[in-house]
Amino acid sequence: MSAVTSPLMAGLQGRNARVLTPQGETSDAQIRARALRMADRLALQGIDRVASQLDNGLHWLILDLALRELGGVHVPLPTFFSSEQIAHALTSSGAQCVVTAIGAPAPVGSRGALGGLDDGALVQWQTLPAAAVTLPTGTACVTYTSGTTGRPKGVCLAADTLLTVASALVQGSSAISPRRHLCLMPLSTLLENVAGLYATLLSDAQIALPSLAEIGYTGASGLNVPALLQCLHRYQPESVILVPQLLLAVVMAAERGAALPPSLRYIAVGGGRVGPTLLGRARALDLPVFEGYGLTECASVVCLNQPGASRDGSVGKALPHARLTVVNGEIQVDGARALGYLGGERCPDGPIRTGDLGHIDADGFVHVTGRRKNVFITAFGRNVSPEWVESELLAHPDLAQAVVWGEAQADNVAVLVPRRADLDDAALARAVAEVNAGLPDYARVSRIVRAPAPFSASAGLLTANGRPRRDAILSHFQAEVDASYRHPASVPSTGVSA
Incomplete structure (x- = not known):
C-alpha cells in the first residue's frame, strides 16, 4: 500500500502506550x-x-x-x-x-x-x-439512527465530515486538553466513535478501551455500577462521555460515598436531555460536567458547553463547524451534514430541521426544550414537553426509567420503571409526588403505570443511546394507560401550587 x-x-507517531485494554x-x-x-x-x-x-x-x-x-x-x-x-x-x-x-x-x-x-x-x-x-459518493461510514420502529435508518457520512466534527471537539476541549479518554459507550455509537476515538487520536491522547462487560453493561440495558466504578479507577481517565443514565448512576454512587477517580477533568454528557436537578447534584459533587447536543445527520456533536463557556440548562454554544438558527421554535443546523440515507433518500437542501424545540439566548447558548413531535396538549390547552418532566423524574433516586403522556387529558400519566424491584407502589407514588412538588400543576404526573421489567433495546423499547422509544412504549402499555384513566389518580397531591 x-x-x-x-x-x-x-x-500515530510512536507513543509508547496509545491504547489501553484489559490485555x-x-x-x-x-x-x-x-x-x-x-x-x-x-x-x-x-x-x-x-x-x-x-x-x-x-x-x-x-x-x-x-x-x-x-x-x-x-x-x-x-x-x-x-x-x-x-x-x-x-x-x-x-x-x-x-x-x-x-x-x-x-x-x-x-x-x-x-x-x-x-x-x-x-x-x-x-x-x-x-x-x-449504491451508496452516495464519498461514504465512509453507515451509521444507523435509532428511529421509532424496529427497522433502523442508515445514514451515510463522509470521512472528512467525521474528521471536521472531531477536530472541532478537540478545539472545544483545548482549555483542558485531556490526556486520556475512557470509552464508556459502545463504539458503534456515533458519538463515541467521533468524540471518543477520532477526537482523542487527533489530540494525540491515550484511549482506554475496555470491553462492555468490564465497563459494567449487562444485557441490552443493564448496568453494574460497582463494575463501572472499578473501571473508572482502573483506567484513571481525564475525560469520558456519558449518556444521562450513566451520569445519574455515577452521581448516585458518589452521593452514597463511593470515591470517584481524581483524574476526571472533563465529563461530556449527551444523547438525551439532562435535567437541571441532576446537573445541580453533579455540581454539588464538583464533577466537571459539560452538556452537549448533536444529531446523526450532522455527524454527531454540534453544540457543547466548554470550560470558560458553560451555562447550566443549555447545551452550550455552536462549535465552529456548525451554524444554528431557530425557526418557528424549531432548531435548525447548517454546516457538516450527512451525504444521504440508504435507499437513495437525500438529505434535503438547506439547514437540517432537527425536530427539536428550543431557543438561543442573547449570549449564544443553545437551549433544547423537547421534541416537536413529542409535545402533547392537555385537556386544558397547555403544551407539555415530556422530556422536561421525564428528566426531573429520572433525577429522583427511586426512578430508573420514565415516559410521560397526557394528550387531551386532564392530568398526566407516567410509565415508570423503579430503580429497585422491592420498591412498592406506595413508595413509587411518593417518589413521583416529591418530583411533582417542583413542577407546575399542568406538568405534574397524577397516574402511574408500573412496567414489569426495564425498557430494553432488545425489546424494541430503547434506542442505541438508551433513549426511550416513546411510541413503542406507549403502544406496548396502551391497555394499562387507558385503564389508569378509569380510576382515581394514584399520586398524592403535593399541596403546592406552581
Whole structure:
C-alpha cells in the first residue's frame, strides 16, 4: 500500500502506550502496522465495505483505521441488534462481509468463513451475498439512527465530515486538553466513535478501551455500577462521555460515598436531555460536567458547553463547524451534514430541521426544550414537553426509567420503571409526588403505570443511546394507560401550587 493518507493514521507517531485494554498496552507503531496490514489484506481481496458487530476493543479500532486508510466503508452495528435488524442492515448497506466475535452465531444470509483477514484477533469474518447497493459518493461510514420502529435508518457520512466534527471537539476541549479518554459507550455509537476515538487520536491522547462487560453493561440495558466504578479507577481517565443514565448512576454512587477517580477533568454528557436537578447534584459533587447536543445527520456533536463557556440548562454554544438558527421554535443546523440515507433518500437542501424545540439566548447558548413531535396538549390547552418532566423524574433516586403522556387529558400519566424491584407502589407514588412538588400543576404526573421489567433495546423499547422509544412504549402499555384513566389518580397531591 502507498504512504499513509488518513489523518487518523498520520497522527500515530510512536507513543509508547496509545491504547489501553484489559490485555495490556498497544503503541502507535503497533496500531499503525496492524491497520496497514489489514488495509492491504482487504485490498487484495477486493473488499472495501465491511459490516461489524463487535465488542469494544482494539480489534474495532484496527478495523476502522484500516477502512479509513483504504477509503472504504465501515458499517458498525450495535451489539444488541436483533437478527432481523442485522439482516436488514447487511442487506440495505451492501456490505461484502461481516466481522463478529469468535463463537457468535453467523448472521442470517452469511455464506461462510472468510480467511486471511483476522490478524490474530479473536474475531471471525463471514462473507455475504453480493448486493448491488449504491451508496452516495464519498461514504465512509453507515451509521444507523435509532428511529421509532424496529427497522433502523442508515445514514451515510463522509470521512472528512467525521474528521471536521472531531477536530472541532478537540478545539472545544483545548482549555483542558485531556490526556486520556475512557470509552464508556459502545463504539458503534456515533458519538463515541467521533468524540471518543477520532477526537482523542487527533489530540494525540491515550484511549482506554475496555470491553462492555468490564465497563459494567449487562444485557441490552443493564448496568453494574460497582463494575463501572472499578473501571473508572482502573483506567484513571481525564475525560469520558456519558449518556444521562450513566451520569445519574455515577452521581448516585458518589452521593452514597463511593470515591470517584481524581483524574476526571472533563465529563461530556449527551444523547438525551439532562435535567437541571441532576446537573445541580453533579455540581454539588464538583464533577466537571459539560452538556452537549448533536444529531446523526450532522455527524454527531454540534453544540457543547466548554470550560470558560458553560451555562447550566443549555447545551452550550455552536462549535465552529456548525451554524444554528431557530425557526418557528424549531432548531435548525447548517454546516457538516450527512451525504444521504440508504435507499437513495437525500438529505434535503438547506439547514437540517432537527425536530427539536428550543431557543438561543442573547449570549449564544443553545437551549433544547423537547421534541416537536413529542409535545402533547392537555385537556386544558397547555403544551407539555415530556422530556422536561421525564428528566426531573429520572433525577429522583427511586426512578430508573420514565415516559410521560397526557394528550387531551386532564392530568398526566407516567410509565415508570423503579430503580429497585422491592420498591412498592406506595413508595413509587411518593417518589413521583416529591418530583411533582417542583413542577407546575399542568406538568405534574397524577397516574402511574408500573412496567414489569426495564425498557430494553432488545425489546424494541430503547434506542442505541438508551433513549426511550416513546411510541413503542406507549403502544406496548396502551391497555394499562387507558385503564389508569378509569380510576382515581394514584399520586398524592403535593399541596403546592406552581
